[in-house]
Amino acid sequence: MSLLTIGGKAIHRGTKEIVSVPVTKDLGVEINIKAHILAGRHEGPTFLLLSMLHGEEWFSMLILRELVRIIDLNELRGNIIAIPVANTSAFNTGTRCVMDNSDEPDANRAFGGEYQWLTNQITRVIDEEFMSKSDYMIDYHVGTWGCTMADIGYGADYPDPKLSEISREMALAYQFPVIHQMKLNKGTHSKRTSMGRAALHHSIPAIVPEIGGLGFGENIEKAWLEDNIRGIMGNLKYLGMIDGEPDYCDKYLFVGDYWRVSPKNGGYLEPVIGLDRQFTRVEKGELLARVIDPETFEVLEELRSPGEGAIFYTCRSYMTRPGGWAYGIACLEDDNSYWASK
Ligand SMILES: [Zn+2]
Structure with a gap:
């Protein structure tokens, strides 16, 4: 060698x-x-x-x-x-x-x-x-x-x-x-x-x-x-x-297609679904988080799940920028993502 x-x-x-x-x-x-x-x-x-x-x-x-x-x-x-x-x-x-x-x-x-x-x-x-x-x-x-x-x-x-x-x-x-x-x-x-x-x-x-x-x-x-x-x-x-x-x-979630759900606006990202829901199922349209305007305190936008899936990456409350990291959801609406053993 x-x-x-x-x-x-x-x-x-x-x-x-x-x-x-x-x-x-x-x-x-x-x-x-x-x-x-x-x-x-x-x-x-x-x-x-x-x-x-x-x-x-x-x-x-x-x-x-x-x-x-x-x-x-x-x-x-x-x-x-x-x-x-x-x-x-x-x-x-x-x-x-x-x-x-x-x-x-x-x-x-x-x-x-x-x-x-x-x-x-x-x-x-x-x-x-x-x-x-x-x-x-x-x-x-x-x-x-x-x-x-x-x-x-x-x-x-x-x-x-x-x-x-x-x-x-x-x-x-x-x-x-x-x-x-x-x-x-x-x-x-x-x-x-x-x-x-x-x-x-x-x-x-x-x-x-x-x-x-x-x-x-x-x-x-x-x-x-x-x-x-x-x-x-x-x-x-x-x-x-x-x-x-x-x-x-015992089981793995094999992720094929997934949605990256990110805020369009900068602001205070306030999760409704947090770390305790990691690896669990979400429904289409389910509310994930709100983005709050740091000056007026208005809700700038709501982040919702684009479809039925399993959450794998998540966030805590923090001040985010447009496009910032928030949620990753494995799409469970087709066969490309699934739970299975090795
Ligand atoms: Zn990196």
């Missing part, structure tokens, strides 16, 4: 270290990517875990912090590369996208780019320095403050169907009850995400877990953290990187 080399540094078995890979120099600041490299004592694959390509989704940093803390290198076969802050530029401004007036401000829509925008350079380093040396990948996209996501995305249309099957198995071994089938060949948008790049350029089985969000209180967020750690351990078992067999859910 060739030795793993990151940022020109040879990584030795049984070591845990942080490697900083330079990206570019912005006005007055160096942009780099810091990766925790956990090199197991035993031979095995390399598993890349990315977090915060979007700069305000910092819940996933907590997942990687806990993972780095608990991994026992004596038991690990292969390497884990954990990048808590993939996009330091957007993190620095607390925003999803990079604030540089570029025409490709979203790092998770900038993979494979030909220009020198910050997002092109950040994703190029991820691509060349990390993805190209990895066998499997997780890229986290969790809720921002005020909303929580709740699904595991897998790639359904790898050119090699065997890789789609591995991606699906990774999603199932995450042991979370909502599985979202992602189409990576659809349009230009999907191809330029981390998943699209991993699937179509590197042939790496990958998943996108979206469990968790911010602003829901320590107890709830701790439970989401535990869900994610269980999911990573399930994946390490499935991939043979640690001993044991993954556990699975």
Whole structure:
């Protein structure tokens, strides 16, 4: 097995270290990517875990912090590369996208780019320095403050169907009850995400877990953290990187088509259906939330379910912008979404 080399540094078995890979120099600041490299004592694959390509989704940093803390290198076969802050530029401004007036401000829509925008350079380093040396990948996209996501995305249309099957198995071994089938060949948008790049350029089985969000209180967020750690351990078992067999859910909601219900107006989003109704059924037209004008206190709009479905991502009350995150509802009006066992 060739030795793993990151940022020109040879990584030795049984070591845990942080490697900083330079990206570019912005006005007055160096942009780099810091990766925790956990090199197991035993031979095995390399598993890349990315977090915060979007700069305000910092819940996933907590997942990687806990993972780095608990991994026992004596038991690990292969390497884990954990990048808590993939996009330091957007993190620095607390925003999803990079604030540089570029025409490709979203790092998770900038993979494979030909220009020198910050997002092109950040994703190029991820691509060349990390993805190209990895066998499997997780890229986290969790809720921002005020909303929580709740699904595991897998790639359904790898050119090699065997890789789609591995991606699906990774999603199932995450042991979370909502599985979202992602189409990576659809349009230009999907191809330029981390998943699209991993699937179509590197042939790496990958998943996108979206469990968790911010602003829901320590107890709830701790439970989401535990869900994610269980999911990573399930994946390490499935991939043979640690001993044991993954556990699975009794039933999963396989999401095909879904509605993203978002406010048209900015305002105070006041849920009628909150976290306690997650994974339950809603009827067509059922009231989900109201958006209140922060100056006049009038109801600006009501958010209602577009059809019969199952809620998977939800929100708490918060001040939202037009198009902000509110609800994700799996459409149960056709056969594309359904509850089933593994
Ligand atoms: Zn994201």
